[in-house]
Amino acid sequence: MPTPSESDGVVVLHAENLTKSFGGIRAVDHLNLTLARSELRCLIGPNGAGKSTLFGLLSGLHRPDTGRILFKGEDITNLQPFQRVRKGLCQKFQTTRIYRSLTVAQNLLIAGGTHTSNRKKNEKLSWALSTLGLDSEHEVSAGKLSHSHQQWLEICLALATEPDLLLLDEPTAGMTPEETALTAQFVVNLNRQALTVLVVEHDMAFVRYIAQSVTVLHYGRIFTEGSLDEIESNQEVRRIYLGES
Ligand code: ADP
Ligand code: MG
Numbered sequence: 001m002p003t004p005s006e007s008d009g010v011v012v013l014h015a016e017n018l019t020k021s022f023g024g025i026r027a028v029d030h031l032n033l034t035l036a037r038s039e040l041r042c043l044i045g046p047n048g049a050g051k052s053t054l055f056g057l058l059s060g061l062h063r064p065d066t067g068r069i070l071f072k073g074e075d076i077t078n079l080q081p082f083q084r085v086r087k088g089l090c091q092k093f094q095t096t097r098i099y100r101s102l103t104v105a106q107n108l109l110i111a112g113g114t115h116t117s118n119r120k121k122n123e124k125l126s127w128a129l130s131t132l133g134l135d136s137e138h139e140v141s142a143g144k145l146s147h148s149h150q151q152w153l154e155i156c157l158a159l160a161t162e163p164d165l166l167l168l169d170e171p172t173a174g175m176t177p178e179e180t181a182l183t184a185q186f187v188v189n190l191n192r193q194a195l196t197v198l199v200v201e202h203d204m205a206f207v208r209y210i211a212q213s214v215t216v217l218h219y220g221r222i223f224t225e226g227s228l229d230e231i232e233s234n235q236e237v238r239r240i241y242l243g244e245s
Contacts, residue, residue: 100143
């Protein structure tokens with residue numbers, strides 16, 4: 001397959017030589033990552049591999065020590081998180097972003113803000129709310145939703161910003177196997193609607209369901225990339241990731 005190039009618009013994200021240290025710990029180490037438009041990529045790796053730090057660099061929570069990030073061909077390395085959201089790069093909000101005393105509808109209104117092109121036409125969001133059963137909970141206080149519905153609301157809040165690239169860090173944490181399967185199916189369908197998604201997930205059932213390209217991170221570097229079959233049959237990956245000797 002030819003390497004996607006920025007000039008033909010195939011590349012949505014290109015991170016180059018990214019490094020981020022915390023004190024003596026190099027959480028992300030001279031990392032390169034390229035995502036093609038409409039790609040669905042799973043990012044896996046042992047605890048402490050640097051997955052969340054990489055997300056923080058991409059969403060603007062952290063500033064890199066070295067390297068740069070190009071989003072849709074534009075250098076966004078020095079932009080604030082809200083500026084990246086406006087450009088279409090959104091990470092699923094953390095739980096603290098939900099206003100628990102406000103209703104689902106009010107939370108969505110706030111997340112959508114004023115920059116979105118035409119909120120009424122945010123078809124992905126309408127589809128997501130009904131698929132996840134949140135459309136019947138418009139008037140419910142967010143704090144009263146079940147754990148999984150709060151997680152799903154967070155994804156919908158991100159969709160309200162009309163992203164081109166969605167970052168999901170462990171979206172199924174604390175979910176039952178059934179809820180995990182529904183989330184996986186949902187993410188696949190979301191991706192089919194031309195949304196580029198990068199998802200960190202520990203749950204291999206989730207990764208298997210998605211079964212697209214998988215990137216393995218280890219000590220802040222890309223250890224290997226490939227299909228899930230390739231990753232699972234790679235002895236070195238089994239050693240570092242699955243703890244086999
Ligand atoms: P992962 O998400 O893959 O589990 P993280 O990105 O959270 O990994 O962490 C990578 C390394 O960076 C770990 O050693 C972690 O302890 C360290 N780290 C992450 N965030 C911070 C922080 N804000 N301050 C200090 N150390 C951090
Ligand atoms: Mg993490």
